Amino acid sequence: MSTIAVKTNETPIIITRGIYDLLKIFINKKKLSRHNELKLDQELKYANQVLRKDVPEKIVDLNKKVKVKELETGAEYEYNLVAPQKARRKHNTLSILSPIGIALLGYEEGAELSWEMPEGVKFYKILEVTPLA
Template structure:
């Protein structure tokens, strides 16, 4: 494993459905090498729970997530939805989009490092809430 790939000390929390979806993404090999290694490690340590047992502050499908770019201090808000419901014009992003895969399973307050199209970025998850 690449020593540059650091995973959180706190395991991510996923439903079994999300876990399986992420495993399928790994199998399709659409992620960068960095993200593939990181996601593989995260899934090895992930806690799988029923969707009714996902804590309110954990990022999953049908949640609104605000992240702050650690380098630029810019804030971004994403509405994470099922892949078939993603509509950019409504700011609805697929849970399988780069930012969706990066933050899924993490809790509000977590620092997430992920390779985005413009390079490796660090984000702080500042707010997680259910979509209305």
Template sequence: MNTTSVIHDIKPIILTTGLYDLLKDHLRTHKLSKYNEEKLTLELRAAQQVLMRDLPPNVVTVNKKVRIKLLSTGEEQVYNFVGTTNAKRKNNTTSILTPVGIATIGHSEGAELDWEMPDGITTIRIEEVSDL
């Protein structure tokens, strides 16, 4: 698959160095679809790495509550993103390494992005990011 044919506009994402390294390691496991792997690779190449204290408050990262909208259906979903070891269904928390976590991490409120889900490529808009 030609990356330029599926990825039309990569905007730099903002990540802490720890999350940047975590995503690089996740790429090495080859658990993503070809489309998502190519998209994440391009996002990481353009990523801005910052210290946690310099991360803008409206950027998706761990310990954030994120409300997204699936633009194809208008459905809204809310996720409480945490690190992989802290994700527990009973606490209503989701690992940042779930497909939707990887898709949105580093993006800020208002961002629209395409990500391949099990039923095809979906356009997601990040509606709100707040602290847990």
């Protein structure tokens, strides 16, 4: 039996109870790669659960605009994270349950993280987190 080494951020993620429960269901449905499943499970084990009104402003959460930099290429991306049922390409919004949405949830502006994408493990830095207008 092989084991996968999964590095998590030293600072616990901060998420709401609702998002915590949603991510646990997502893990149980086996919708993630083994690497991401182990990483997310570890993150959730130490997560700080708060009420929606108590989520700090600079934490990636529902209805936030997030600017990230892919550390290997230097490419920068901006994501408008919304609930899955509200995600629309024509409105430039992305579901919090998309691969990058799950990867970023609960992290603070300035954090660096890794997540396995279809093309391999990618490393990101969160440059900016702001509320959606």
